[in-house]
Amino acid sequence: METVILVLMLVVIFMTWLKLTFLKMWQIIVVAVICSLFIGLSWSYAIQQSRNEISEWLGNQRLMLDTSVLLTIEVFWQMAYCMLSGKLLYGETVSRRTIWIYRILRFFPGLLIFPVLFYLQIQVMYQISGVDFAIVSWSLALIVFVAVIGGSYLLKWFLPQKGLRLEVLFLSSSLVLILGIVTTVNGTTSFKGTEPIEWNALLAFCVFAFFCAVIGYFKFQIRKSKWN
Numbered sequence: 001m002e003t004v005i006l007v008l009m010l011v012v013i014f015m016t017w018l019k020l021t022f023l024k025m026w027q028i029i030v031v032a033v034i035c036s037l038f039i040g041l042s043w044s045y046a047i048q049q050s051r052n053e054i055s056e057w058l059g060n061q062r063l064m065l066d067t068s069v070l071l072t073i074e075v076f077w078q079m080a081y082c083m084l085s086g087k088l089l090y091g092e093t094v095s096r097r098t099i100w101i102y103r104i105l106r107f108f109p110g111l112l113i114f115p116v117l118f119y120l121q122i123q124v125m126y127q128i129s130g131v132d133f134a135i136v137s138w139s140l141a142l143i144v145f146v147a148v149i150g151g152s153y154l155l156k157w158f159l160p161q162k163g164l165r166l167e168v169l170f171l172s173s174s175l176v177l178i179l180g181i182v183t184t185v186n187g188t189t190s191f192k193g194t195e196p197i198e199w200n201a202l203l204a205f206c207v208f209a210f211f212c213a214v215i216g217y218f219k220f221q222i223r224k225s226k227w228n
Helices: 002-020 025-041 051-059 061-089 096-106 113-127 133-158 162-183 199-227
Strands: none
Touching (some): 002 025, 002 162, 061 162
8 A cells, every 4th residue: 555655646746747837937936936945844843753653644544534535626626627728728618707717727736746745855854864854854845946847847848739738637637536545445544554665566667657658659749740
């Protein structure tokens, strides 16, 4: 179950990057600054947490159920944005109210990234010992600032078609919803803090997924060139 939660966090990071590709440069910078400040200002609270406490949180049935509800709400929020963007992208006539709703959905990058950043911060602090926690947190905040901007622009370069990015965002949201249900089966979780992560299997899955994505991308480009 620990592997499932780790994959869920990776998908959340990918989905956040993908959502930022629809924003302007200054908006991406604002989101990057917010994420960086969140890490830099929360270090005093992060050092009070331990790995055992995190395991207890993940094993808390009520907490995991509440988290699953929030996760579901945000996923439907992102899916609604994808559907409204699709209507506008393909020239469908919509009302002014729908356009305002689309703008609100567009400027909302998501809240799931903050628990992921907090978890990452705690793990980095435990891995780097003997260094001032404030220095570690603000250094990580700088890395996150660069990663948020760089990751979003890298995805936009790799997936230049807006329609394709909308489809990938919709599928990523569906995957987050499924993984959220898996981790909270009827409000319970079978998380085990001592269960080892199969890093080789996880790495193989990531490589296979990236390989399939590259094949699909170039296949799409070849078909697009033939159509033109």
